[in-house]
Amino acid sequence: MKMRLLCSLVLGAAALPGLAPTTATAQTPDSLRAHYMIDLPPTLEILSTVGRTSPGTSSGSPTGFGANWGDGFVGASYQGRVRFSELNDGAVVAGIGLGNSRDLIGGEVAITSFSTLRSDPFQVVSVSLKLHRAFLDNYGLAVGWESAFFLTSNEGDGGSSLYVAASKVWPQVWWQPFTKITTTVGLGDGRFRSEEEVRVDKETVKPFGSIGVQLWEPMSFIADWTGQDLTLAMSIVPTQRFPLVITPGVTDVTGTAGDGARFIISAGTGFDFARLPRLFP
């Protein structure tokens, strides 16, 4: 009886705050790590496309982020004139996201019609693919295949391009008007080569990259090196009531490609396609 009482006292004392030993002799290294690892719930995860629309962070080059399951998007682009011509041009795109880049890997499938303004629509249609993964600290990594295959016999004049892109969102606090900066660097073939390399059909891989500085919540400034020339653009979200992103800009500004600066603009909107059936019961 005395022995039982003594044991109880010892155990009770060990349970008092500050008196318990911090060693866990019965634990394995894996169980110790499992205890201390902190699982971040999805509501606090690194990246989310839910709820808010953010202005774009690039214009002509891809990024390391992408659409996940549930994300749908449509968009259109316009060039005031194309290179070595006074003729304008346009394209439209629609796509969906697959998988989840935060849990494992995200996928993106986009269908683009490059024929719009000056010829019948859907005369030049391609499918583009992208796999992407989001990492802690707002990093994103993607591999993509632009115009992986064409659904039409006419393949236009853009060809296919393989690329890998890495992006990071840098939350910054040192200058209040800027809310965050997104940088992207990548390597690609196809359209990411120089204009001369494309002309002589030289097989090579060239770097591209972009910087998107979000000035205020609805607006960002973009400097985008597409591999051929520099594009300067603004991306604007006119209202948070509708997820519309408009990105006007000037491309070929340094004169390393084409025949002078040109006006370009794009507009796109994202939506949750999983909710669409509820709109059309």
Add this chain to the structure above:
Amino acid sequence: MRTPNLLTCGAVAVGLALMSAPATAQTHNQSDVTGPNVTSSAIAGVGTVAAEASPAVAAAVATAGTAVTAQLSSGTLSATTPDGATVTIPPAVQGALAGILAGGAAPPEFVAGLAAGGAGSASELVEALATLVSSPATGQFAAAVGHFNALVVGADPAFLASPTPEFLAVHSVLSQLVAAGRGAG
């Protein structure tokens, strides 16, 4: 009355003809790929939003931050070891962590306490903890958790079996904030 109509019809016809005519100048000049990128969701800004929790989650985390600050200020923060024991954290460590979370400088001994396990992410963790409660930046919370987990992964097993009070204090604080966010989500 007829002339304007004819002119209008003519203009429309010419316009349509131009619109439908093949753009001969738009071959071999990469016109399909020299404008905005039209092959990905970037055109719609999809996937470029850094984590911003819902208002309810953000409020819950902020409330937990206030509670944690109060615990640190009063020296009542406690931690739980893997074997279920509850330990109190020395007041000096709690004070140091409270200062860091409020934006103050990290005492070298605090950083040393985190780095004692051998993992190299202690300084990054302390950096991510700065102003975490008082004025967190977008993505900072996730960064702090990420660096702490990196610390755990890289730590020596002996350290995890007998961690320093600094380590336990940070774990306790982050765990409380995460639990609050999870509960509200």
